Amino acid sequence: MFKKSILLLALAGASLTTLAAELRVMTHSSFSLPKERIAEFEKQSGAKLAIIKGGDAGEMLNKLILTRANPVADVVYGIDNTLIGKANAAGVLEPTSSKVGRNVAVASLPGAVAIDYGYVTLNIDKAWFASSKLPLPATLDDLAKPAYKNLLVVENPATSSPGLAFLLATIAGKGEEGAFQWWGKLRDNGLKVAKGWSEAYYTDFTRNGGARPIVVSYATSPAAEVFYSKEKLAESPTANLALKGGVFMQVEGVARVKGGQQPALAQQFVDFLRGEAVQKELQTSMWMYPAVAGVALAPVFKHAAQPASFSNPDLKAMQHKTAAWVSRWTRLVIKNAP
Structure with a gap:
């Protein structure tokens, strides 16, 4: 009976440890996804998402640079093609890729994964x-x-x-x-x-x-x-x-933060943002076009002809x-x- 109690306590402790995992996501202030989608990722990953809004994209990058010795995030969304060079030069990003989905013809984001444009x-x-x-x-x-x-x-x-x-x-x-x-x-x-x-x-x-x-x-x-x-x-x-x-043409991407505490969860979040559900919903939550080829545009985007x-x-x-x-x-x- 005593051994069984110890085993149950150990299993409970392991479960609590799994649930306690936290993925820190740095974003710009315009980041917006439905709560249901956030809950979906948390259920899939068993981790809690901590969304850290860092101001506009430039402010966000500066915060990553200032804290690179002790990173405040594990993954960052919103680094765009005006900032990717500065981010790479500062060494705050871990080179990131994803096997989820094929890009549409968007401008390059070296070291990051395109999410929208x-x-x-x-x-x-x-x-x-x-x-x-x-x-x-x-x-x-x-x-x-x-x-x-x-x-x-x-x-x-x-x-x-x-x-x-x-x-x-x-x-x-x-x-x-x-x-x-x-x-x-x-x-x-x-x-x-x-x-x-x-x-x-x-x-x-x-x-x-x-x-x-x-x-x-x-x-x-x-x-x-x-x-x-x-x-x-x-x-x-x-x-x-x-x-x-x-x-x-602005291209926004996501990348793992160098020195982040949760590299595996960060990669899971990268792939999640490339998934079809997110690629559809970001259209009318962040008003950007999906970066993954083959994702249907929202009907209202007939009023948003691409130049x-x-x-x-x-x-x-x-x-x-x-x-x-x-x-x-x-x-x-x-x-x-x-």
Whole structure:
């Protein structure tokens, strides 16, 4: 009887140890999956997920770098193609791969696994342009013309992920010198700069009561307008304006954190994010396209046509030059200095 009690206690202790395993997942603040999906992973793995939101993607990476001697996470989601070079150079990621699913044709994320992708592009308020009788701009250069004075709001690339992506697209599309000459003309043509996407979209955009009918947003934003509308809409009130040199393709990935305490669970979470259920649900929870080929798009994504082309600098250029580009942009656009 005594031996049986000891055996039962040992088994109970082993069970508690299994259940007590915790996987620390660092994400950016936009990470969002249904609670049911999180519960599914916890049931499959026998581990508890601890979601650590690290701010925007840049802040999140900086936290990983500052804590690399004693990592605060085991796996990180949200490292994108603007940051992967910095992450690899800092040595905070364990090279990660997955055998789950085949990638669609997305840009490379060396050392990480692509989970989703999207496009930063201009959005327009269809009703405003219809009532004003002003034709849509056909090129980026049109935006610097007097007819489009005071119509555009962008996010500050020093404080905003879409703002940075749009700046990078203009540099890839127009060349460094050509891009900054263009930005100077925009500044003189009444460009407004918002701190972040929420301020630009929900305060300055005419669709939401602001004064600017053109905003830097996402290719999926028109679909989100339909999805969240209280009334049933046959078409979106906004549309993408995919001008040459004004579209950036963002790829978000997941990777194990170097020195993490739960490498096996971290890999399990990587594969879980590549699974069909998550790939479907992230479309209307994070408003990104699935990175795994063959996953059906949500019906509302008929309002989120993917741009035919995009303009991205190469990864090395983004790693080594982005800080200088942002600094130059700040001097030119914010401080009005050469």
